[in-house]
Amino acid sequence: MSAIVAAHGPFDDERGARMLERMRHRGPDGGEVRRGDGWWLGTQRLAIVAPDASPMTGTIDGDAQLWLAGDGQIYNHRRIRDRLGLEADGGARGDVSDLDAALRLFVREGAGAFEQLWGAFALVIAGSDGRFAAARDVLGIAPLYWARRGETVLFASELKAFDEDWRADVEPFPPGHVWTPGTGLVEGPALPGSGPVLLASRDPREDPPEWVFDALRETLVRAVSQSLDVAAPAGVLxxxxxxxxxxxAIAARIVRERGSCLPSFAVGMAGSRDLLAAREVAEHVGTDHHELIYTAEDAIALVPRVISELESFDPTLVHSAVPHHLVAELAAEHVEVVLAGEGADELFAGYTHFGLHESGDELHGELVETLAGMHIGGLQRVDRVAAAHGVEPRMPFLDLDFVELAMAIPPEWKMLREGRPAKWLLRRAFDGWLPDGVLWRRKEQFGQGTGMNTVLREHYGALVEAEDLQRESSRVAPPLRTREELAYYRIFAAALPGIDAARNVGRFIEA
Known part of the structure; x- marks a missing residue:
């Protein structure tokens, strides 16, 4: 995890320094700035894969010096390194980092290199010869925003980084795209699994063949193992x-085979269902379990800080971000990397509204749309709240191999039917790995299971009068829906003045 600030065109050093300082939490292990003819590049870095590497990655290409500021991970960096022969290349380091491999590939293939990267990343590359490129992974797991004004194009990892006089122009850098001064914005590879391709002729009432469950299990195990491939201490939320x-359960087995014990972290109000279930899982799989019990008053007091961290006012995200803040804070006392379960609901139709669809085609269409919007929804929550505590989140369900496989499965198998509850494909693939009461537990939003929804809705809804909502609801498009949401929006607007909420804040709009 890192903070990126970059500019192409006229730019002030002092502005860049201010922007980096506002994101120091993303990179407590050091920062670096580089300047060139017509560009500026800065980073704050959390050292995970190559802890001894300098904050910014650099290389030589002929007479030119190139630099890369990056956030996230390139999962196929070893394959890239082997293909480019980096270990045998004139004394190049054998432990070249994932970002170093990406930069070397860019030297070889230009902006087309970004299509070959497999992972969760936001990258900006600048060279002494004028080369400049910015790119973001296809799911938008790694955050990146940009603003264009006159001859200057400005990039940063979080909304709060931008000075107030630039905020009206800020918007998300689109996932799966590349920008260069010469080509402008260019779309890259399509979202994985845009159409189901496996077993389309099967009757959806039939059970899938066993190899489907084997493939889901083996692919997810590999993704978890890859997420644990770090030099820094790692745990699980x-x-x-x-x-x-x-x-x-997967991570505990892998870590145990490596001769250690996985730390796990859970939070909740006293007696909350989530906390009790987490204890049961931790005991069953044998983790070094840590938990925090908090009160309603603790949660209410945290909301202004959480909204500032989260950079959103959507009630659903706020409800889940409060316990997420507390569990990230707890984890930060012990580890630098945390695994999270984000993404499974979007791949396997785990949310209640997915059950309203009557055809597989309709369901699949909404799943694709939901995946495409995660970068300003659930992924934003996971990234911002963990980053606020200097912890890097990793989400094995969103490993692109697993996404492709899950989205290739006939969507009819993801629909609710008699004997097939939500996410039954995933649950059955891991039958025997967890207690039945947990494995087949009914889906609850994070805020529900921790007790957040009712507590926050009642308190913050009471701070706004019905007349206030009627008068102020149109401040955002689509209009603010509840008194609670208006209360959160007021906090958001005070914390991030000038940000265009309609352009930058994803919201869960009920049909």
Whole structure:
């Protein structure tokens, strides 16, 4: 995890320094700035894969010096390194980092290199010869925003980085795209699994063949193992739901085979269902379990800080971000990397509204649309709240190999039917890995299971009068829906004055 600030065109050093300082939490292990003819590049870095590497990655290409500021991970960096022969290349380091491999590939292939990167990344490359490029992974797991004004194009990892006089122009850098001064914005590869391709002729009432469950299990195990391939201490955020519990069960086995014990972290109000389920899972799979019990008053007091971290006012995200803040804070006392269960609901139709679809085509269309919007929804929550505590989140369910496989499965198998509850494909693939009461537990939003929804809705809704909502609801498009949401929007607007909420804030709009 890192903070990126970059500019192409006229730019002031002092502005860049201010922007980096506002994101120091993303990179407590050091920062670096580089300047060139017509560009500026800065980073704050959290050292995970190559802890001894300098904050910014550099290389030589002929007479030119190139620099890369990056956030996230390139999962196929070893394959890239082997293909480019980096270990045998004139004394190049054998432990070249994932970002170093990406930069070397860019030297070889230009902007086309970004299509070959497999992972969660936001990258900006600048060279002494004028080369400049910015790119973001296809799911938008790694955050990146940009603003264009006159001859200057400005990039940063978080909304709060931008000075107020630039905020009206800020918008998300689109996932899966590349920008260069010569080509402008260019779309890259399509979202994985845009159409189902496996077993389309099967009757959806039939059970899938066993190899489907084997493939899901083996691919997710590989993704978890890859997420644990770090030099820094790693643990898992264990909410007590089925998704994080599956990730915990896999990770605990892998870490145990490596001769250690996996730390797990859970939070909740006293007696909350999530906390009780997390304890059961931790005992079952044998983690070094840590938990925090908090009160309603603790949660209410945290909301202004959480909204500032989260950079959103959507009630659904706020409800889940409060316990997420607390569990990230707890984890930061012990580890630098945390695994999270984000993504399974979007791949396997885990949310209640997905059950309203009557055809597989309709369901698949909404799943694709939901995946495309995660970068300003659930992924934003996971990234911002963990980053606020200097912890890097990793989400094995969103490993692109697993995404491709899950989205290739006939969507009819993801629909609710008699004997097939939500996410039954995933649950059955891990039958025996968890207690049945957890594995087949009914889906609850993180805020529900921790007790957040009712507590926050009642308190913050009472701070706004019905007349206030009627008068102020049109401040955002689509209009603000509840008194609670208006209360959150007021906090958001005070924390991030000038940000265009309609352009930058994803919201869960009920049909």
């Amino acid at each position: 264990l909410s007590g739901g089925v998704d994080s519990s599956i990730v915990t």
